[in-house]
Amino acid sequence: MTATEPQATRARRPEPFAAPKGVPEYYPAESAGFVHVRDTLAGAAARAGYGHIELPVFEDTGLYARGVGESTDVVSKEMYTFADRGDRSVTLRPEGTAGVVRAVIEHNLDKQGLPVKLRYAGPFFRYERPQAGRYRQLQQVGVEAIGVDDPALDAEVIAIADEGFRALGLTGYRLEITSLGDADCRPAYRERLQAFLAGLDLDEATRARAAINPLRVLDDKRPEVRAAMADAPLLMDHLSDASAEHHARVLGHLDDLGVAWTANPRMVRGLDYYTKTTFEFVHDGLGAQSGIGGGGRYDGLMATLGGPELSGVGFGIGVDRTLLACRAEGVQPWSDARVEVFGVALGDTAQRRLVTVAAALRARGVRVDLSYGGRGLKGAMKSADRSGARFALVLGERDLGNGTVGLKDLASGEQQDVPLDAVTDAVVTALAG
Numbered sequence: 001m002t003a004t005e006p007q008a009t010r011a012r013r014p015e016p017f018a019a020p021k022g023v024p025e026y027y028p029a030e031s032a033g034f035v036h037v038r039d040t041l042a043g044a045a046a047r048a049g050y051g052h053i054e055l056p057v058f059e060d061t062g063l064y065a066r067g068v069g070e071s072t073d074v075v076s077k078e079m080y081t082f083a084d085r086g087d088r089s090v091t092l093r094p095e096g097t098a099g100v101v102r103a104v105i106e107h108n109l110d111k112q113g114l115p116v117k118l119r120y121a122g123p124f125f126r127y128e129r130p131q132a133g134r135y136r137q138l139q140q141v142g143v144e145a146i147g148v149d150d151p152a153l154d155a156e157v158i159a160i161a162d163e164g165f166r167a168l169g170l171t172g173y174r175l176e177i178t179s180l181g182d183a184d185c186r187p188a189y190r191e192r193l194q195a196f197l198a199g200l201d202l203d204e205a206t207r208a209r210a211a212i213n214p215l216r217v218l219d220d221k222r223p224e225v226r227a228a229m230a231d232a233p234l235l236m237d238h239l240s241d242a243s244a245e246h247h248a249r250v251l252g253h254l255d256d257l258g259v260a261w262t263a264n265p266r267m268v269r270g271l272d273y274y275t276k277t278t279f280e281f282v283h284d285g286l287g288a289q290s291g292i293g294g295g296g297r298y299d300g301l302m303a304t305l306g307g308p309e310l311s312g313v314g315f316g317i318g319v320d321r322t323l324l325a326c327r328a329e330g331v332q333p334w335s336d337a338r339v340e341v342f343g344v345a346l347g348d349t350a351q352r353r354l355v356t357v358a359a360a361l362r363a364r365g366v367r368v369d370l371s372y373g374g375r376g377l378k379g380a381m382k383s384a385d386r387s388g389a390r391f392a393l394v395l396g397e398r399d400l401g402n403g404t405v406g407l408k409d410l411a412s413g414e415q416q417d418v419p420l421d422a423v424t425d426a427v428v429t430a431l432a433g
């Protein structure tokens, strides 16, 4: 439809659609930051030998019910679960660990040497109440190391996350760490905590929560509950010898690696599979949704999901929140520029020539865009500026006759003529300068 069509024939435009609530979208220029954050975090994992795994985005609902825990908020309240056309109950993945463990068991990946080291990146889905930093489609980069119960591996996983954050230039975060013990000390501690809770004057809802998972009450944010819990027994004080030694060795490795940590014996994670080492990276510039990453050991999960008795440790880092953290700190180690060079052709013959110049430059690895649609010099130069390019290549009929092309530095405004038949070398040299 054009503006010149008569009023009577103009059809009413349908209402445009909006993206689902609570789902962030990343488009240029911001998407450059998203891609940089994701790839930096994944790169730190790749350098430590974690191979990429591409997981299904939906799985059998039972995988999460059994793997993550039916009493967790994630499983009981936040899953996107539906029956597919074959009447199977499937769920959009709320997290990655259960899927990785399922894949390791299904494909016998543990038979090819241990630990199995895997990394993943992509969207996860939780039906949470959307707010700043809390989304219904969230993006994570994660790693899982399965099959070796070595404190040095816990420290490696934590150090990878730390290295990723540091590579982005972040400084305003801290690592909180604790131990959730093992099968030898958790049951006795649970009873101890339940006995303590029985002596408190708690409301019905909290009491019901305590019956399912008493550890959750340690994390209650209400001042009156916090006060009542001040003297609650802490698992860190009741660890088995093996768990205590494991924890001490993890902390020792972190010290060796120069990774600063803070003990948080009241940490409670939202997923039920954790044992021993449990940690969170917390950023102070993000308000309520301050967790930029978290993880830990899950030594029973392989067996729970029907696999061999193998341990595991890993993390999930929130890419969305890490990008917010970069913004909060004002760090931007990436460029918003779409391209390095923008070609401006004046006239058809010039355009034919510049199209081939662009192709030759792209073949050399230079990012190049062109003005299209026969725009005039002014409009085309505006596009060049918007693209973020360092240089414009300006080619008019007169330049063609001279066998030259104008190479304009868009920051300084300086322009020089370079020979058309040597333009690729000239541009590559200018970009290196």
Ligand code: HAM
Binding pocket: 094, 095, 096, 097, 126, 128, 133, 134, 135, 136, 137, 138, 139, 140, 142, 143, 144, 270, 271, 291, 292, 293, 294, 295, 296, 297, 313, 314, 315, 316, 317, 318, 319, 320, 321
């Ligand atoms: P999680 O703590 O549930 O752990 O999620 C990891 C990270 O994902 C969080 O620290 C946060 O940055 C981000 N995140 C979670 N929910 C949201 C949301 N609604 N909006 C934005 N970001 C969010 C796990 O998922 C475990 N699978 C991590 C793990 C791997 N543990 C062992 N291996």
